[in-house]
Amino acid sequence: MIEQLRRDCIRHLSPDGTLTETGKEIWNRLDRDRKKNFFQWMTLVRHFDRRMILLQRQGRIGTYAPLEGQEAAQVGSALALQRKDWIFPSYREHGVAMIAGMPLSQILLYWMGRVEGCKAPEGVRIFPPSVPIATQIPHAVGAAWGFKLKKEDGVAVAYFGDGATSEGDFHEACNFAGVFQVPVILFCQNNGYAISVPFSRQSASKTVAEKAKSYDFPGIRVDGNDVLAVYDVMLQAIERARARKGPTLIEAVTYRKGPHTTADDATRYRPQAEVNEWVHQKDPLLRYTRLLKNEGLLTGKEEKEWEQTCKEKLDLAIIEAEKFPPAPPEHLFAHVYGNLPSNERKQRQELVQKRDRV
Numbered sequence: 001m002i003e004q005l006r007r008d009c010i011r012h013l014s015p016d017g018t019l020t021e022t023g024k025e026i027w028n029r030l031d032r033d034r035k036k037n038f039f040q041w042m043t044l045v046r047h048f049d050r051r052m053i054l055l056q057r058q059g060r061i062g063t064y065a066p067l068e069g070q071e072a073a074q075v076g077s078a079l080a081l082q083r084k085d086w087i088f089p090s091y092r093e094h095g096v097a098m099i100a101g102m103p104l105s106q107i108l109l110y111w112m113g114r115v116e117g118c119k120a121p122e123g124v125r126i127f128p129p130s131v132p133i134a135t136q137i138p139h140a141v142g143a144a145w146g147f148k149l150k151k152e153d154g155v156a157v158a159y160f161g162d163g164a165t166s167e168g169d170f171h172e173a174c175n176f177a178g179v180f181q182v183p184v185i186l187f188c189q190n191n192g193y194a195i196s197v198p199f200s201r202q203s204a205s206k207t208v209a210e211k212a213k214s215y216d217f218p219g220i221r222v223d224g225n226d227v228l229a230v231y232d233v234m235l236q237a238i239e240r241a242r243a244r245k246g247p248t249l250i251e252a253v254t255y256r257k258g259p260h261t262t263a264d265d266a267t268r269y270r271p272q273a274e275v276n277e278w279v280h281q282k283d284p285l286l287r288y289t290r291l292l293k294n295e296g297l298l299t300g301k302e303e304k305e306w307e308q309t310c311k312e313k314l315d316l317a318i319i320e321a322e323k324f325p326p327a328p329p330e331h332l333f334a335h336v337y338g339n340l341p342s343n344e345r346k347q348r349q350e351l352v353q354k355r356d357r358v
Helices: 021-029 032-057 071-078 094-100 104-111 136-150 162-166 168-180 209-215 227-242 272-281 284-294 300-322 329-333 342-357
Strands: 086-088 156-161 184-190 219-223 248-253
Touching (some): 032 071, 032 104, 032 284, 032 300, 071 094, 071 184, 071 248, 086 094, 086 136, 136 156, 136 168, 156 162, 209 248, 227 248, 227 284
Parallel strands (some): 086 156, 156 184
16 A cells, blocks of 8 residues: 555544544554553643643743644654654654653753753654754654664654645655665655645645655655554554665645644634634544544543643643753853854853853
8 A cells, every 4th residue: 555656645534433444454453552542642742732832821931833633643653663763853743752752841841942852861762853944854864874774673754844845855855765765754744834835835746745756755645633544654654664665755634723833823824614624523632532432442531530640741741841940041152063163252251251240
């Protein structure tokens, strides 16, 4: 299936919570813990996202990029990876970061503007969020090339949005990946808009997936709000990469419910009818929750208990992050230059002297 170009979206779980025939086969292969994991992670990610927006409005973190609506794309893909794999995220992959092993408090520190939020714990193979558009994609391809040269059994994954496919970095990375047949997965969360520009104004191609044909590797389009389909497609791409059959481009068709960031007003460019359709009819968490309840794997009581657990986890993470010692002002001059130029050295000295006089 994954060897062929697909313009239609692969879907195993309908919005009403019913499985397709293929979906039933995949569902029956999953153990009970994995079935519950999808729900637990998507719920935690959603509660995290909503809490972060509140913190931003209270002035406790900086500008934030919401992800609500994209939980299935992130959870389904990340749970298919292993610890030996490398992840190269954009600025919206908070759910991926959690599953990879980034503590909640550190993700918070990143959005508080702290450099400490960029450093992954020992053994967690995830790069810091990439704010420049598409620059992380060549990095992922380079890491995958390293896996191939060293004959290591690892896979690199680049996460990016549809807007990144308009950048040269995307096309250069695809070309390199195709020529050298490296074990990389290019995972595009196509949420329809590059900030305010709809995909139809970004590309003459009807899909992101079909762009892979130019570089002679598979492109596959999946319903990004169907966590089972995302997980299934990701597993196939990973298996292909580990078998040294080269890269795969995955286009997860999804939708961000809110704005591009908390500095954006999405009502200025998105029609309300479109928003209503995605929010009320295609919600990924609601869809999967219906399935669990239909299968007798989740009760309303268990749902509320897990939501309370998520709240408590977030409460603790916020307390831990806000207890972090304030950053010294000279951090303004750190982590940019290997050798600080003379003018910046002078400015740093003046800043430190001013601080010491206060």
